[in-house]
Amino acid sequence: MIKYAILGFGVVGGGLAEVMADQREKLAAAAGEEMELGYILVRHDYPDSPWRDKLVRDFAVIEHDPDVAVVAEVIGGVGPAYEYSRRAILAGKSVVSSNKQLVAEHGAELAALAREHGVSYLFEGSVGGGIPLLRPLCRCLAANRIDEVYGILNGTTNYILTAMDQRGRAYADALRTAQELGYAEADPTADVEGIDACRKTAILADLSFGRNLSPEDIPSRGITAVAPADLELARAMGYTVKLLGRAARTEEGVCAFVEPHLVPESHILASVNGVMNACAIRGSAVGEVVLCGPGAGAHPTASAVAADIADAVRHRADPQVPDLGTPGDKPLPADELCSRWYVRAKCGPEAVSAAFPGAEPVYGSTGECGFLTAMLDRRQLEKKLAAVDGRAAYRVLA
Numbered sequence: 001m002i003k004y005a006i007l008g009f010g011v012v013g014g015g016l017a018e019v020m021a022d023q024r025e026k027l028a029a030a031a032g033e034e035m036e037l038g039y040i041l042v043r044h045d046y047p048d049s050p051w052r053d054k055l056v057r058d059f060a061v062i063e064h065d066p067d068v069a070v071v072a073e074v075i076g077g078v079g080p081a082y083e084y085s086r087r088a089i090l091a092g093k094s095v096v097s098s099n100k101q102l103v104a105e106h107g108a109e110l111a112a113l114a115r116e117h118g119v120s121y122l123f124e125g126s127v128g129g130g131i132p133l134l135r136p137l138c139r140c141l142a143a144n145r146i147d148e149v150y151g152i153l154n155g156t157t158n159y160i161l162t163a164m165d166q167r168g169r170a171y172a173d174a175l176r177t178a179q180e181l182g183y184a185e186a187d188p189t190a191d192v193e194g195i196d197a198c199r200k201t202a203i204l205a206d207l208s209f210g211r212n213l214s215p216e217d218i219p220s221r222g223i224t225a226v227a228p229a230d231l232e233l234a235r236a237m238g239y240t241v242k243l244l245g246r247a248a249r250t251e252e253g254v255c256a257f258v259e260p261h262l263v264p265e266s267h268i269l270a271s272v273n274g275v276m277n278a279c280a281i282r283g284s285a286v287g288e289v290v291l292c293g294p295g296a297g298a299h300p301t302a303s304a305v306a307a308d309i310a311d312a313v314r315h316r317a318d319p320q321v322p323d324l325g326t327p328g329d330k331p332l333p334a335d336e337l338c339s340r341w342y343v344r345a346k347c348g349p350e351a352v353s354a355a356f357p358g359a360e361p362v363y364g365s366t367g368e369c370g371f372l373t374a375m376l377d378r379r380q381l382e383k384k385l386a387a388v389d390g391r392a393a394y395r396v397l398a
């Protein structure tokens, strides 16, 4: 019987062991044969765990067991996760992962290594949690030139924005709940500063455009500066605030960035709330497709990783490695991309009209106003902000 190993026993690792056990027969049918949990690599003791007999602390035990065909890396981060993924591939084992940092930073290298060694490297759970997203993008939309991918790619920040907007909860309080629910990263800075969404945007861009972008080159802003006043003013104008990762093909190259946006209430993404994520894909033949589902959490993410394990087992003779593109290209400067902007400012309507002709300010409970600009790039916008005592500015999703 084929064995698989789980590296890491945190939120996703625990959920993965449960899902693999719960759906054992269905997964065996998907894999084409029975699969048995061989080992779980841990750093601590879990004497009460139902899997206590499977726990090992030394990766070499897994590496040297010839019956282990697939390793599921759900440790997170780069250090040991990178080292063990490499060693597993070199030992002839397929690797599946939900680790967006590792895939975004080293995925192309690991994919090349996997191809060289005739094993699969799959990472469906790295973007969008439980949403079937990367396979549809790469396979079901294979007949399309992908022109744009954009969406809500971080569950923690969407949970926080939703709680602040719909239930008036304070930012820190909503973040604490997201952490308790197991949505947030070990260090939630990666969530709230847009770093997690940036890594996922990089993976989507790599798969969509065939160019392997470094997450470091993708400008990212998070939600720490989004104030309750922004949510109030946005709502008064018929919009909601969402953190979006965006990547688009242009004639000059690929443009990618992560920023809070004002999304019109009529747009499908405006109704994606709480931990839900959604990704819109614009293809040359299909038009726009939106895939939506739970973007974080133990079982949703495990759902994606478990299916990758089954796929890797089924395709042992025909390894599966998505194309993460060729490294080397830099994205175009996002600041040069024109859009309409929402501005929160502290000034009277005359100052708004003088600096932004045609803008119609609405006033909120803090005495500040919000208004939408004409199409501008970031530099053009920033030159005008001082004249209105601008305190925040976010792009408007067209």
Ligand code: HSE
Pocket: 100, 126, 128, 129, 153, 154, 155, 156, 157, 183, 184, 185, 191, 196, 295, 296, 297
């Ligand atoms: N911290 C991530 C999120 C987990 O909140 O979306 C899933 O990648």
